[in-house]
Every structure is written in structure tokens, then in C-alpha cells.
Amino acid sequence: MSKAAELAALIGSGQAQGNKNLIINGAMQVAQRGSSTGHTSGYGGPDRFQFDRSGAAAVTLSQDTSVPSGQGFSNSFKIDVTTADSSLAAGDYALFQHRVEAQNLQHLLYGTSEAKRVTLQFWVKSAKTGVHIVGLNAHDAGYYNNQSYTIASANTWQKVIMTFDGYQSGAINNDNGIGFAINWWLAAGSTYSGGTLSSNTWHNTQANRAVGQVNVMDSTSNEWYITGIQLEIGETATPFEHRSFSDELFRCQRYLYRLEIDSDAVGFINLTGWNTNDAYGPILYPVEMRSAPTLSHGASLSDFLLLSASSNPVPSNIYNNGSSKRAMELGFTSTGNIVAGRSYWARITDATNGFIQWDAEL
């Protein structure tokens, strides 16, 4: 086949095009939340990835600079076991997970005879040698497709490539919910590992999901790293699509928008006093979020000030007074300290602990 024909074939297959990677932040460049210690469930470390477990294990999630050499990566996702679970109960598990929004997967044609294969590639470094499991979860159908890879050498970067057949029996809903969940298993009790692994076969049997998985959670000496995650249409792992930091940040902000300060205190919203207790103002997100987001902030409200011409009260509460996928009306309470009609601006004053964030993760 000529080069031109090869290129035409790749374009026709959906490969060799920009924006081919279905994973957001696969190179772990963006870490708005920073590190998370004593972590047992949920998002932390680099954006768009989460850790979940059942059992005794706890971990620290962080962005790390350990990377495979010569691949162009600067960061990896590090999971450091801080509380071990060396004796797994049947229902114990530990997972590293990425969720892909359903409406971004419609071109995979799931639920039809034309359902497309996808190829997953990633670099991984594990303290544990032996069998590790990765699986796709077709969330709306409740079906799984699991495959194994083997870590040959402990604490050594290794590239993994695997192709998954498309799922023909159930569609991915065209909405803003979960389409795929991609699960990297780190530990699995018998509930998830007591069956038989039928590689690259869609099934709904829990016991067949993580057969043979070694227990990465069995020692506080264990660390697990991953980077360079790419999921693309087709049966070929093409070169990793390196994106700019700003491109990845923009993609991440559909799911999490977090404001912090670097050093000097910075204001982020103008407010108007409504009565003696509350001031309100609207904030626009930098990109339309997946859903109306949950608002949260750093643990201490003394990290915020409401500045005005004659007084600078500290808020006792910050809350959502109405929201959409594009904007939120923020309410700030400082009982007895607000003047109706007066203008304020809210400022974050603590560069170490102060933040405010909007979370629309899947």
C-alpha cells in the first residue's frame, strides 16, 4: 500500500486525526486539586482521575515527576500506599479510574453491529510484579470487558497496549452522564476475582472482572505510577497525542474549576450587599461545565475577606444561591457586618490553604 493510501485508510478509520485521544489529561499535566493524603475514595491528584477502594487501604494521590525516559512526558499520577490492606476480604478492592462523558463516545456506535474497537495504551510502574487487570465498564449497559497485563520488573516503567472489542448489545446514552469507566485494578477480593478471566469479552459477572490481580495495597512500601494514557478508535496504538497545558486545562475545567492564589491576595468576584447579613454576586465559569457544579472551599473561611470602602468582614458561609452549567450566583454571609447596597469584592488571602472550586465531575 502506498503512503497516500495508508494515510487515507487511517483517516477513514478515525485514526491519524487530531483530538484522537478520548482521555482527558492522559499525560497528567493538570493537577488543580494538588495532592490528597489519607485518601480512600474520590478525586485527587491530577485531574479527571480518581481512586476508589473498599477495605482498609488508604493512599496519597499526587502529581509526580517520575516518567518513562525519552517519551516526552513531564508528569505521572502517583499512588502511594499509606495504610495497607494485606488481607483482602471478599468485597475488598482498589481501583484507579477514568470516566469518559457519554456524549463524547457516540461515534463508537455501541449497541450496533458496527461498534468500534478501541485501543488503550499507557505507561505504568508498579511495586508489584505479576498480573494486573484493566477493564472497560460500559456504564449504561452494566457490562465489563477486562484484560490483563503483567508487570515483569518491579518499579520499572513499562508500556502496555491492549485493544477492546466494541460492545454491540447496548448503546451508550447520548447525554452528559458516564459513558465509559476505565478501571485499572490495584487489588481485588474474591467477589471480583473468584471467577474466570475471559479476556476481551463483554460480560456482567463481577467475579470475572479482576481474576489474578496482585494486591498493590498490601504494603506501605508500595507505589504505583501511570502516565501517557491514550484511548483511541481502532486496533493500532498510534503515537501519544501530546496536548498543550492550556488545552488540557480547558478540557479539565468542564469537570472542575478551582481558584487559588500564587502569592499576593487576589479578588475574584464583585458583590453587592443585600441586607445586613448577606452579599451576592454572579461568577461565570471559563467553560460550560458538564452539569451545574457543587461549590466548595478551603476548610477555613478566614482565608477569605469581603473588601469594601470602610470594612472588610470575614465570611461565615459561602453558598450557591442559584446555578447552571455556565454560572453561579454566590452568596457570602457575615452576620450583622454587611451593608445593604454597598459594593464588596471577595478575596482569597491564603496562598497555602485558600481555594474555592466548582465540581461537576462524573
Added chain:
Amino acid sequence: MNITKSQYVADITGSGENVSIQATIDGAEMSVPLDPANRHYAEIMRQVAAGELTIADAD
């Protein structure tokens, strides 16, 4: 999610409509929108339906 407190927040204009839920989730104070696609709201509603959680009325 471990949800230990939840209370509706009413619109400031006095319309009587609830606009969000103030909740303590996994130890953190959160202000949750009334959007079924929001994972925190979905979990609050799941726990309410299961009889595991009650949302207090707005002040």
C-alpha cells in the same frame, strides 16, 4: 459518600423556591445544586430515597 448534614437553601428574593442544598460530604462543607446530573445531588437523592438521609427545610 458520607453525608452527615443537608439543608435546603431558599432563594433570597423570597420566592419560596429552594436553590441549593448545604451539605457536609466526606467532612467538607459543600453547596450542591438541584441538578440530577450532579453526582453529589444524585447521591443525596439516592440516600433520601433509601431512607438514609433527611434534608432539612430551608431557614
